[in-house]
Amino acid sequence: xxxxxxxxxxxxxxxxxxxxxxxxxxxxxxxxxxxxxxxxxxxxxxxxxxxxxxxxxxxxxxxxxxxxxxxxxxxxxxxxxxxxxxxxxxxxxxxxxxxxxxxxxxxxxxxxxxxxxxxxxxxxxxxxxxxxxxxxxxxxxxxxxxxxxxxxxxxxxxxxxxxxxxxxxxxxxxxxxxxxxxxxxxxxxxxxxxxxxxxxxxxxxxxxxxxxxxxxxxxxxxxxxxxxxxxxxxxxxxxxxxxxxxxxxxxxxxxxxxxxxxxxxxxxxxxxxxxxxxxxxxxxxxxxxxxxxxxxxxxxxxxxxxxxxxxxxxxxxxxxxxxxxxxxxxxxxxxxxxxxxxxxxxxxxxxxxxxxxxxxxxxxxxxxxxxxxxxxxxxxxxxxxxxxxxxxxxxxxxxxxxxxxxxxxxxxxxxxxxxxxxxxxxx
DNA sequence: TCTGGGGTCCTAGGACCC
DNA sequence: TCTGGGGTCCTAGGACCC
Numbered sequence: 001x002x003x004x005x006x007x008x009x010x011x012x013x014x015x016x017x018x019x020x021x022x023x024x025x026x027x028x029x030x031x032x033x034x035x036x037x038x039x040x041x042x043x044x045x046x047x048x049x050x051x052x053x054x055x056x057x058x059x060x061x062x063x064x065x066x067x068x069x070x071x072x073x074x075x076x077x078x079x080x081x082x083x084x085x086x087x088x089x090x091x092x093x094x095x096x097x098x099x100x101x102x103x104x105x106x107x108x109x110x111x112x113x114x115x116x117x118x119x120x121x122x123x124x125x126x127x128x129x130x131x132x133x134x135x136x137x138x139x140x141x142x143x144x145x146x147x148x149x150x151x152x153x154x155x156x157x158x159x160x161x162x163x164x165x166x167x168x169x170x171x172x173x174x175x176x177x178x179x180x181x182x183x184x185x186x187x188x189x190x191x192x193x194x195x196x197x198x199x200x201x202x203x204x205x206x207x208x209x210x211x212x213x214x215x216x217x218x219x220x221x222x223x224x225x226x227x228x229x230x231x232x233x234x235x236x237x238x239x240x241x242x243x244x245x246x247x248x249x250x251x252x253x254x255x256x257x258x259x260x261x262x263x264x265x266x267x268x269x270x271x272x273x274x275x276x277x278x279x280x281x282x283x284x285x286x287x288x289x290x291x292x293x294x295x296x297x298x299x300x301x302x303x304x305x306x307x308x309x310x311x312x313x314x315x316x317x318x319x320x321x322x323x324x325x326x327x328x329x330x331x332x333x334x335x336x337x338x339x340x341x342x343x344x345x346x347x348x349x350x351x352x353x354x355x356x357x358x359x360x361x362x363x364x365x366x367x368x369x370x371x372x373x374x375x376x377x378x379x380x381x382x383x384x385x386x387x388x389x390x391x392x393x394x395x396x397x398x399x400x401x402x403x404x405x406x407x408x409x410x411x412x413x414x415x416x417x418x419x420x421x422x423x424x425x426x427x
Numbered sequence: 428t429c430t431g432g433g434g435t436c437c438t439a440g441g442a443c444c445c
Numbered sequence: 446t447c448t449g450g451g452g453t454c455c456t457a458g459g460a461c462c463c
Contacts (some may be wrong), residue, residue, distance in 0.1 A: 031430085031432075032431050032432070036430060038431070055429080056429045057430085059435070101463045104463075186461090186462080188461085189436075190461095191461085192461085221438085222437090247433095247434080248435080253432060320461080348431095352433095
């Protein structure tokens with residue numbers, strides 16, 4: 001059996017943890033740059049605020065209902081996420097916990113006796129809430145897809161379920177499937193939902209479950225579709241991931257706080273994204289040999305505003321995998337120069353590192369000098385400083401000092417758990 | 428004035444090999 | 446009159462997730 005545990009309105013719950021005055025109030029959290037609504041408390045959902053809606057379009061509704069609005073505070077969410085995951089790993093062996101996202105984890109419950117699923121899940125929910133202050137929902141079922149469905153049902157029927165839903169009898173699974181919208185299944189997005197309905201008249205999960213595998217292979221993304229059919233039929237086909245697995249790609253991309261027109265600013269921004277990406281790379285003890293830089297423009301400067309983004313990118317296969325910030329910045333800058341067009345209005349840029357290998361297995365190149373030991377020691381020192389201070393205390397000048405392009409975060413809460421000077425105070 | 432960021436997996440099709 | 450079969454590797458792009 002598998003379980004999925006999912007924090008309820010995670011970002012909003014994090015904000016509310018330190019704001020008892022907001023416990024029963026509508027709360028929303030915005031994306032970077034205060035662009036869209038990316039988390040809503042139940043009260044905010046009731047008011048009719050929708051997910052991913054642009055903030056400026058919802059301002060009236062927000063003001064009218066006195067909704068508390070926060071810019072995203074990733075220091076806080078990251079730290080609380082770690083507490084939730086650590087709690088799970090205290091209760092279950094670590095290899096039975098797959099952290100699926102900042103607010104979700106799959107659990108392998110195959111070692112539990114069949115009668116104990118419900119009490120176990122209920123205890124888990126309670127413990128996490130008691131230890132971290134974060135409310136969670138738990139779905140339990142024979143496969144990941146079915147567990148996701150159970151989780152959804154738990155959230156939908158909070159009062160009756162107490163946020164725990166177990167599907168362990170075939171009749172219960174059948175019943176749930178026949179009432180479940182096929183588009184709400186984990187793995188069926190908008191495109192497939194439309195296609196299933198329009199071309200095949202499939203609207204419920206139960207109808208999909210009965211389709212043959214050969215059909216799924218043809219119409220539902222090949223083996224992905226086959227796995228879906230099997231999971232719906234109770235045969236686990238999406239295994240739990242090894243927690244030690246490394247990322248295959250690392251990206252840092254940002255929308256600018258205000259448009260960028262000058263090459264120097266674009267270079268600064270990209271250099272700082274490279275720095276951040278390289279840091280993530282070193283944190284998993286790896287080096288990358290493929291570097292991709294992209295920029296997004298939006299019409300000509302001076303034109304009337306219309307949101308019509310166009311992306312362009314340049315990439316480079318480096319002679320040897322690297323994790324040194326200065327080296328990577330050195331490779332990235334010519335790509336920026338090549339991308340830059342005078343007079344363009346730049347809205348966004350980003351960097352992707354891929355072809356990632358463990359640092360210890362970097363293939364040396366006959367034609368480039370050995371990676372120097374000093375460089376690595378320098379990186380370690382910089383990382384230690386920045387980590388202990390939780391911020392960019394040391395950075396490359398090429399990444400800019402003024403940072404005019406920096407994103408807007410006008411309503412960010414305090415970093416209660418990661419900064420001494422921002423601790424929660426009780427008067 | 429204004430619309431996020433970071434990932435994974437898979438397939439099709441072209442280039443190339445013997 | 447007539448032009449194979451089997452394979453790998455790579456890239457671009459599509460679909461999905463939170």
